[in-house]
Amino acid sequence: MTARIQKFLADQQPATPCLVIDLDVVRGNYEALARSLPFARIYYAMKANPAPAVMSMLAGMGSSFDTASIYEIREALIAGAPAERISFGNTVKKQSDIAEAYRLGVRLFAFDSEGELEKLAVAAPGAKVYCRLRLELSKTADWPLGGKFGCSLDMARDLLMKAGELGLDAYGVSFHVGSQQRDAGEWDMAVGRAAMLFTDLRERGVNLRLLNVGGGFPAHYRTEAASHADHATALTAALVKHFGNRMPEVLIEPGRSLVGDAGMIRSEVVLVSQKAYDGPRWVYLDIGKFGGLIETMDEAIKYRVTTSRDSDGGESSRVILAGPTCDEVDILYQKTAYHLPDDLRPGDTVDFLSAGAYTSTYSSVCFNGLPPLKTYCV
Numbered sequence: 001m002t003a004r005i006q007k008f009l010a011d012q013q014p015a016t017p018c019l020v021i022d023l024d025v026v027r028g029n030y031e032a033l034a035r036s037l038p039f040a041r042i043y044y045a046m047k048a049n050p051a052p053a054v055m056s057m058l059a060g061m062g063s064s065f066d067t068a069s070i071y072e073i074r075e076a077l078i079a080g081a082p083a084e085r086i087s088f089g090n091t092v093k094k095q096s097d098i099a100e101a102y103r104l105g106v107r108l109f110a111f112d113s114e115g116e117l118e119k120l121a122v123a124a125p126g127a128k129v130y131c132r133l134r135l136e137l138s139k140t141a142d143w144p145l146g147g148k149f150g151c152s153l154d155m156a157r158d159l160l161m162k163a164g165e166l167g168l169d170a171y172g173v174s175f176h177v178g179s180q181q182r183d184a185g186e187w188d189m190a191v192g193r194a195a196m197l198f199t200d201l202r203e204r205g206v207n208l209r210l211l212n213v214g215g216g217f218p219a220h221y222r223t224e225a226a227s228h229a230d231h232a233t234a235l236t237a238a239l240v241k242h243f244g245n246r247m248p249e250v251l252i253e254p255g256r257s258l259v260g261d262a263g264m265i266r267s268e269v270v271l272v273s274q275k276a277y278d279g280p281r282w283v284y285l286d287i288g289k290f291g292g293l294i295e296t297m298d299e300a301i302k303y304r305v306t307t308s309r310d311s312d313g314g315e316s317s318r319v320i321l322a323g324p325t326c327d328e329v330d331i332l333y334q335k336t337a338y339h340l341p342d343d344l345r346p347g348d349t350v351d352f353l354s355a356g357a358y359t360s361t362y363s364s365v366c367f368n369g370l371p372p373l374k375t376y377c378v
Contacts, residue, residue, distance in 0.1 A: 001264050001306075001353065008378045009266060016268040016349065017287035018374045021049070021356050023057055025262035029228075030061055033217070033254060036232035040250040043087055045215055046072055048255030048357040049263070053377035055079035058258075066253040070097040073106060083107075087212075089174075089253065091116055091132055091149055098123035110174060110212075112151045117159055121166035128171035129163050130210055131156045133197070135190055141178025141216070142223060142300050150175070153193060157200055164206060172210025172248065173197055179256060180301065181216035182225035184234035188241070195242035211239075212251040219260025219354045222302040222336075228257060256357040263356020265292065265373075269348045270324055281319045283340060285350055288323010288330040292359035292373040293352070296332040304353040309341035316341050325368045 002022045009020065034042060043066040044058050050072065056079045059065075064085035065076040076086050083105025088098070091112040098109065102124040109124055111117050112132040120129055134150030151159070156173060163170040173194050177186040191213070198208050213235065218225035226234075239247060271284040287293060295301035305321075316339040323330035340350075363373035 001351065004378050005264055008376065012376075014266075014374070014376060016266050017285075017291055018376060019263050019265050019292070019355065019360050021051060021054065021259065021263045021375065021377045023053060023262070023377055026054055026259055026356075027057065027061070029258045029262065030058060030063065032228065033232075033252075033257065036229060037235070037250070037252060039247070040213075040252045043085075043089075043212075043251055043253045044258060045089075045253045045255030046076060047361055049259040049360060049375075050075055051360070051375050051377055052079065054259060055081075066255075070094075070100055073101050073104065077104065087251075093119070095119040095123050102127065108171070111159070112149060112156075114159060114162070117163055117166065117168070121163075121168055125167055126169065128169045128210075130172040130174050130212055131160050131163075133173055133175045133190075133193060135175055135177065135193070138178035138181065138183075138186060140183035140186060141181045142218075142221070142302075143179035143295060145176050145178050153197055153200075156197055157204075160197075160201055160208070161204060161206055170201075170206050170208065172208045172212060174212030174214055174251075176214035177216040179215060180218045180221070180225065181231075182218060182223065184226040184230045186216070187213070187231070187235045187238045191235070191238035192242045198243070198246070198248065209249055210251060211243075211248045212253065215253045215255050215257070217254055217257030219256050219357060220304070221354060222304055258357075260357035261354045263354070263359070265352040265355040265359060267350050267352070269344060269346050269350060271346055272344055281317065281340075282322055283319045283344065283350070284322050284324060285332075286324050287373070288325055288332060290325055290327070290330060290364040290367045291323060291370060292363035293323070293332055293355075294362040295358055299333055299336045302333070302336055303355060305338060305340070306351045306353065307340055307344060308349040309344050312341060312343060314341050314343050325370070327367075 043064040059080040066089040068090040087108040132150045137146040160170040267285040267287040321332040
């Protein structure tokens with residue numbers, strides 16, 4: 001928790017649950033990434049946190065934006081991003097949305113299938129298109145990305161050749177090594193596969209110019225991960241190793257690494273109970289999976305947690321953390337060992353640190369009648 005967030009919470013005492021974002025941290029993370037990868041264009045993955053204050057600040061700093069829907073494209077434009085700095089990065093799009101994005105001036109589109117390529121040819125004639133490659137499911141990413149997006153190398157080759165035949169600009173390829181990637185060594189294999197495709201297509205007369213390396217840089221949760229500096233060094237080394245003097249344009253799509261550590265969720269204890277005399281305590285909070293903490297699904301993302309009782313110096317013991325809704329799956333942590341103070345009571349606060357990414361955007365609108373997670377930017 002930063003000093004600015006602490007002051008805001010002390011002065012304003014907002015109702016819980018709420019997410020508080022320190023814009024100075026976002027700014028610092030963006031500047032550090034730009035310094036470590038000076039050759040790359042930064043396209044903020046706005047699905048991580050599209051708070052207007054975050055968006056307008058990044059747009060003013062020169063950031064481009066990776067968008068997943070026509071609605072995000074409109075928000076990026078409102079934030080001040082010109083259309084030429086917007087990528088429609090979802091590989092599954094309505095043709096009508098492609099057409100509107102094209103009308104608004106967007107010229108960079110992702111695809112990974114023949115059907116999507118054909119829609120792009122009709123709705124975005126002459127646009128720059130890049131094909132997403134499918135990578136093996138990463139065992140070192142806390143939020144791995146598997147078979148929903150991307151296609152094989154041989155299919156990508158054929159699709160990029162067809163793109164030119166359809167009047168599109170076969171501009172490049174993309175991949176994603178997995179969100180919250182803990183192992184910086186994952187970049188080498190991914191970049192190597194992409195480089196093979198560049199070479200194959202060059203020999204067939206198709207000159208790719210763009211490599212979109214996606215996201216993957218981590219935030220600071222309970223599980224140790226490679227530093228941003230380590231990731232930048234490994235990515236740079238992989239690019240030099242596999243592309244040498246034929247370095248393409250490089251595009252990176254950070255989301256979690258820019259806003260994750262900038263945010264903190266404050267929640268309130270609703271109930272502390274036991275199901276058996278010899279069983280663990282259940283701590284029910286006023287936020288759960290449906291309130292913005294969906295990345296605790298399968299206990300994948302393990303947030304660092306603090307409470308208002310931590311300074312008391314009392315004993316702590318293992319707990320099960322659960323949300324407030326009438327849904328059996330609304331349990332945050334049951335297998336992972338979390339220890340909270342034994343004197344924790346209803347009304348006490350529990351803070352989730354590094355919670356600025358993929359929380360407010362995952363919050364449901366009104367499940368059980370509960371409102372979406374409120375966001376404050378300071």
